[in-house]
Amino acid sequence: MILNKANKNSPFKVPKDYFKNFDTDFFIEQELKNKVEKTGFKTPDGYLNDFNVSIPKISKVNNSQKINNKYSIYISGIAAALVLLFMFSLPKKDNKEVSLESLESYLLVEGNQSDLLSNILTLDELDDLHTLNVSSSEIENYLLHNASIETLLID
Amino acid sequence: MQNEAKLLAQLKLDDSKELAYKTLIKRYKENLYWHIRKIVIYHDDADDVLQNTFIKIFKNIDKFNGDSKLYTWMYRIATNESITFLNSKAKRNKVSNETLNESAIQNLVADVYFEGDEIQLKLQKAIAQLPRIQQLVFNMRYFDNIKYKDMSAILETSEGSLKASYHIAMKKIKTYLLAD
Numbered sequence: 001m002i003l004n005k006a007n008k009n010s011p012f013k014v015p016k017d018y019f020k021n022f023d024t025d026f027f028i029e030q031e032l033k034n035k036v037e038k039t040g041f042k043t044p045d046g047y048l049n050d051f052n053v054s055i056p057k058i059s060k061v062n063n064s065q066k067i068n069n070k071y072s073i074y075i076s077g078i079a080a081a082l083v084l085l086f087m088f089s090l091p092k093k094d095n096k097e098v099s100l101e102s103l104e105s106y107l108l109v110e111g112n113q114s115d116l117l118s119n120i121l122t123l124d125e126l127d128d129l130h131t132l133n134v135s136s137s138e139i140e141n142y143l144l145h146n147a148s149i150e151t152l153l154i155d
Numbered sequence: 156m157q158n159e160a161k162l163l164a165q166l167k168l169d170d171s172k173e174l175a176y177k178t179l180i181k182r183y184k185e186n187l188y189w190h191i192r193k194i195v196i197y198h199d200d201a202d203d204v205l206q207n208t209f210i211k212i213f214k215n216i217d218k219f220n221g222d223s224k225l226y227t228w229m230y231r232i233a234t235n236e237s238i239t240f241l242n243s244k245a246k247r248n249k250v251s252n253e254t255l256n257e258s259a260i261q262n263l264v265a266d267v268y269f270e271g272d273e274i275q276l277k278l279q280k281a282i283a284q285l286p287r288i289q290q291l292v293f294n295m296r297y298f299d300n301i302k303y304k305d306m307s308a309i310l311e312t313s314e315g316s317l318k319a320s321y322h323i324a325m326k327k328i329k330t331y332l333l334a335d
Contacts, residue, residue: 015315021322028329029297036278039298040271041192047202051184053209055176 159225166216180209183226186299187233193294194237196259198268204240208233227308234291234309256283281331288312289324296321 162182165175187208192201211232219228245255260283263269263276271279282290291310295301303314310317 025322025325028325032278032328032332033297035274038271038275039189039193040269040275040279041189041196041198042268042270043188043198044268047198048185048188051180051188051205053176053180053206053213055173055213 160221163216163219163221163225176213179212183229184209186226187229190230190295190299191233191237193298194234194291195240196256196263197266200240200244204233204236207240208236211236223308224305227305230305230309231311238287252287259283277332278328281328284331285324285327289320289327292317292320293324293328 162175162178165171166179168175184205188201188205191204191208192198195201195204208229212229215232219225241252241255245252248255250258260280263271263279269276282293285293288310292306295306295309296303301309303317306312306317307314
């Protein structure tokens with residue numbers, strides 16, 4: 001009596017539609033298997049008997065890989081050094097491009113230089129410069145006798 | 156299982172490795188071939204994938220730690236190799252995986268390595284309509300009778316999900332076969 005009650009109130013559960021699906025799957029499968037049991041694929045004659053794989057020499061491969069790894073560290077080191085060398089020795093492409101901000105700040109700072117002609121000469125003297133006729137040979141002679149090449153190069 | 160453990164131990168020792176590989180190939184080549192063949196359809200493709208599978212097994216055997224069965228691990232490699240192969244083939248031919256699969260089935264009638272009758276051909280067409288995971292589950296369960304537990308280790312999917320996939324696949328196949 002007690003056992004009957006226990007059976008009716010079994011704590012075990014099955015997934016939803018388990019028995020329904022079980023029947024469906026089982027009967028469809030059996031029905032299908034009566035008609036089709038194999039795929040229909042075949043292999044060339046003797047294929048599976050003759051099948052072989054050229055076995056790679058794993059241990060030797062591993063050793064050579066270790067050697068290669070050792071060399072690869074040196075190669076990587078040399079490559080990194082070359083990259084750094086080129087990075088610092090070659091001019092950057094970006095240098096060719098000057099932003100408007102840089103140009104503006106340059107003019108603001110450099111414009112205050114006391115040796116600019118505009119700071120030394122008066123407006124009239126500056127106007128006279130437009131009409132100043134000096135030949136290249138005269139400039140050359142002046143520079144030869146009065147200017148120091150070293151100073152000009154440093155400047 | 157004991158044989159498998161022994162074979163695995165031999166595969167990891169330099170002295171016994173080569174002989175153990177030969178034993179491994181002899182023991183598993185047929186099962187793995189048919190598993191691959193059902194995925195890639197053509198014999199030549201199956202041959203390529205089987206070769207690659209064994210080479211991958213050899214290269215990675217030292218990494219296999221015995222958490223799963225050796226045969227489920229090999230099946231997993233074979234499955235992944237087959238899927239990778241099909242993806243590459245589809246990409247190479249600039250078609251979708253579905254189109255590639257469909258054309259393989261269409262060409263099956265003319266394939267010299269297919270000797271199926273009408274119902275077998277129809278079943279292959281029905282399988283080709285399924286999503287890839289359902290195809291895998293159906294083939295492994297219906298033709299190879301692989302246990303759900305092992306299938307779960309091979310496909311890295313829960314048993315419940317695999318059972319559901321098989322149930323859905325079976326219903327779709329029945330519908331397809333009864334359609335004409």
